[in-house]
Amino acid sequence: MTLAPTSPGAATTGTVLAPEELPDVPARVLDPAELEALVTDLAGRPEAWAEHARHDTGGRHYVSLFRDAHVDVWLLCWNTVDDTGWHDHDTSSGAVAVTRGAVTESKPRLGGEAEERTAVAGASFSFGPDHIHRMVGAVDGSVSIHAYSPPLWRMGQYSISDDGVMRRWSVSYADELRPLD
Numbered sequence: 001m002t003l004a005p006t007s008p009g010a011a012t013t014g015t016v017l018a019p020e021e022l023p024d025v026p027a028r029v030l031d032p033a034e035l036e037a038l039v040t041d042l043a044g045r046p047e048a049w050a051e052h053a054r055h056d057t058g059g060r061h062y063v064s065l066f067r068d069a070h071v072d073v074w075l076l077c078w079n080t081v082d083d084t085g086w087h088d089h090d091t092s093s094g095a096v097a098v099t100r101g102a103v104t105e106s107k108p109r110l111g112g113e114a115e116e117r118t119a120v121a122g123a124s125f126s127f128g129p130d131h132i133h134r135m136v137g138a139v140d141g142s143v144s145i146h147a148y149s150p151p152l153w154r155m156g157q158y159s160i161s162d163d164g165v166m167r168r169w170s171v172s173y174a175d176e177l178r179p180l181d
């Protein structure tokens with residue numbers, strides 16, 4: 001997920017981490033398990049990114065930690081008002097490691113209640129490009145590390161109407177994800 005800073009309070013687009021601060025990864029598109037290993041490694045080294053976490057900007061706060069031809073890595077800060085809305089990651093696989101607090105991930109189920117799980121600090125998960133989800137902060141002051149491969153470029157943002165009709169809009173990774181419904 002998600003997104004360069006276009007909103008007030010969002011952080012820099014600059015890359016925070018030097019390549020040597022990332023764990024050794026192959027110079028190619030990474031699969032979900034490799035991405036999960038990457039975010040888990042970074043989650044265990046808060047000295048590399050913790051100074052960039054903020055929850056007092058009045059909007060969603062996210063920082064691009066790293067981006068090259070094969071992978072991009074983001075720091076996301078969550079309060080309970082923060083909600084990505086339904087989205088996909090186009091051709092990218094992704095992984096999330098929660099480092100503080102908790103985030104709730106939901107997957108839409110047509111004609112039924114969404115499948116929901118809450119990942120707490122220390123938990124991680126990953127997904128392929130077929131994945132559609134929505135993430136919200138479950139606890140104010142939560143922090144998570146995300147990685148995507150290939151790097152995010154286009155994404156799909158969805159609305160689901162009250163009667164269950166789903167629509168997809170293609171958006172740039174530089175657009176802030178938000179609920180459309």
Ligand SMILES: [Fe+2]
Nearest residue numbers: 001087089133
């Ligand atoms: Fe996402």
